[in-house]
Amino acid sequence: GAVVSQHPSWVICKSGTSVKIECRSLDFQATTMFWYRQFPKQSLMLMATSNEGSKATYEQGVEKDKFLINHASLTLSTLTVTSAHPEDSSFYICSASGGASALEYFGPGTRLTVT
Amino acid sequence: QKEVEQNSGPLSVPEGAIASLNCTYSDRGSQSFFWYRQYSGKSPELIMSIYSNGDKEDGRFTAQLNKASQYVSLLIRDSQPSDSATYLCAVKDTNAGKSTFGDGTTLTVKP
Numbered sequence: 001g002a003v004v005s006q007h008p009s010w011v012i013c014k015s016g017t018s019v020k021i022e023c024r025s026l027d028f029q030a031t032t033m034f035w036y037r038q039f040p041k042q043s044l045m046l047m048a049t050s051n052e053g054s055k056a057t058y059e060q061g062v063e064k065d066k067f068l069i070n071h072a073s074l075t076l077s078t079l080t081v082t083s084a085h086p087e088d089s090s091f092y093i094c095s096a097s098g099g100a101s102a103l104e105y106f107g108p109g110t111r112l113t114v115t
Numbered sequence: 116q117k118e119v120e121q122n123s124g125p126l127s128v129p130e131g132a133i134a135s136l137n138c139t140y141s142d143r144g145s146q147s148f149f150w151y152r153q154y155s156g157k158s159p160e161l162i163m164s165i166y167s168n169g170d171k172e173d174g175r176f177t178a179q180l181n182k183a184s185q186y187v188s189l190l191i192r193d194s195q196p197s198d199s200a201t202y203l204c205a206v207k208d209t210n211a212g213k214s215t216f217g218d219g220t221t222l223t224v225k226p
Contacts, residue, residue: 034213043203043218044159093158102147102164102207104214109158 002028004096006107013084013114020080021110023094029074030096034104035067038091050077084114118142121204121217130226134191138204138217141185147207148180149214150189152200159203163189194224 003026013019023033032051036044048069050056056069068080081088091111095104122137136150147166151159163178165171165187171178177190191198201221205214
């Protein structure tokens, strides 16, 4: 199957700082990338859908100015959590999909802890 | 009503038994259906995808889809302790669209 990487795998930052998470499709061109957030013992919650070269589409209730998404190439999307607060601490997971395929390939996730 | 509902867990089965996981969805226009396995602290891993009515088998796993009943299931035969995980059902309305996930069913396979 296709491989998606995320970096970093975990990060601890202080309240008020910004954190950037990278999502890369390693062996296919990802026309669409999705960003999810998962709190403990809860299901995946879609934050935004990102298409290469265009602005991300955010889900209701997700602040686009706080969670900046960039999908500059067919293999890279980034999520920047700006002015992070402890309530932003969560497991952030990206997935990538190529062309007309319905299959989503998930990255390994990034665990963010804001102190 | 949730868009994708899974049978409430946790589900516990003995090793070697069949585990049955169920999922219903509300959008009749849904086209693509997926089962993911998620181990604690890890990201989801695709187990099965199914697009048309009927059964689809892959090793010990069988996905069943009934669009008229808006129902999709996953059967795990000869369950192993390593199958212990949370299983997520996901539905898409178009191939390139976003997935809607159920809350997941936690399965424990006891040796």
